[in-house]
Amino acid sequence: MANSVEIRGLSRAFDGNTVLHALDLDIREGEFVALLGHSGCGKSTLLRILAGLDDEIGGEVTVPARRSAAFQSPRLLPWLKVWRNVVLGLPGRPDRALAEKALDEVGIAERATVWPKTLSGGQAQRVSLARALVREPELLLLDEPFGALDALTRGKVQALVAELWRLHGCAILLVTHDVEEALLLADRVLVMDEGRIAHELTVDLPRPRDLTAPEFVTLRARLLNWLGVTRTLEGTPS
Numbered sequence: 001m002a003n004s005v006e007i008r009g010l011s012r013a014f015d016g017n018t019v020l021h022a023l024d025l026d027i028r029e030g031e032f033v034a035l036l037g038h039s040g041c042g043k044s045t046l047l048r049i050l051a052g053l054d055d056e057i058g059g060e061v062t063v064p065a066r067r068s069a070a071f072q073s074p075r076l077l078p079w080l081k082v083w084r085n086v087v088l089g090l091p092g093r094p095d096r097a098l099a100e101k102a103l104d105e106v107g108i109a110e111r112a113t114v115w116p117k118t119l120s121g122g123q124a125q126r127v128s129l130a131r132a133l134v135r136e137p138e139l140l141l142l143d144e145p146f147g148a149l150d151a152l153t154r155g156k157v158q159a160l161v162a163e164l165w166r167l168h169g170c171a172i173l174l175v176t177h178d179v180e181e182a183l184l185l186a187d188r189v190l191v192m193d194e195g196r197i198a199h200e201l202t203v204d205l206p207r208p209r210d211l212t213a214p215e216f217v218t219l220r221a222r223l224l225n226w227l228g229v230t231r232t233l234e235g236t237p238s
């Protein structure tokens with residue numbers, strides 16, 4: 001299978017402080033990759049580079065022309081109706097039917113004509129996903145898109161992303177702080193440390209995944225260990 005993303009020797013520095021150190025990474029077509037790491041390790045910097053939002057780099061980065069991103073903040077324009085937010089930036093005249101089809105995929109077609117301020121957090125994030133998917137990306141970049149959601153809504157949107165990935169077949173790079181989220185969704189989990197890919201884990205578990213399965217628990221413990229997190233006898237991080 002061909003690669004959707006190829007990175008060779010990627011470096012990025014801010015005011016003399018190197019954030020990414022000669023990083024190499026491949027993401028295959030249709031692969032779901034999760035990226036973990038402590039704050040400041042370079043995860044979001046890498047995603048912004050892949051999204052084309054930062055080009056002051058060293059090294060070589062090859063990405064598909066069709067790529068889109070969704071962030072923790074949905075970034076909806078409050079003066080545009082929901083459907084217009086979905087097709088914002090697409091060439092030609094705004095296509096309401098195209099927007100409504102994308103909104104139907106994420107389960108909120110009935111909210112197409114409302115103002116963004118009337119949406120719940122989960123609904124706004126669904127609109128953000130619809131806006132990303134309406135572009136039919138070969139690469140979808142997700143920067144902690146569930147971080148601001150409550151636990152119940154977070155689980156529903158995670159399941160939605162898994163289903164959309166299955167339907168669209170694009171490669172996905174998910175930046176997250178949540179170990180369980182990474183294991184639930186990804187084919188492969190990468191752990192960044194000080195601007196480098198320090199660890200890599202293939203998640204060869206059947207879908208949908210069971211958080212209580214022994215294999216899942218073992219992989220979770222390995223990732224937590226790599227992240228420097230231990231668990232007490234009661235099972236809470238320390």
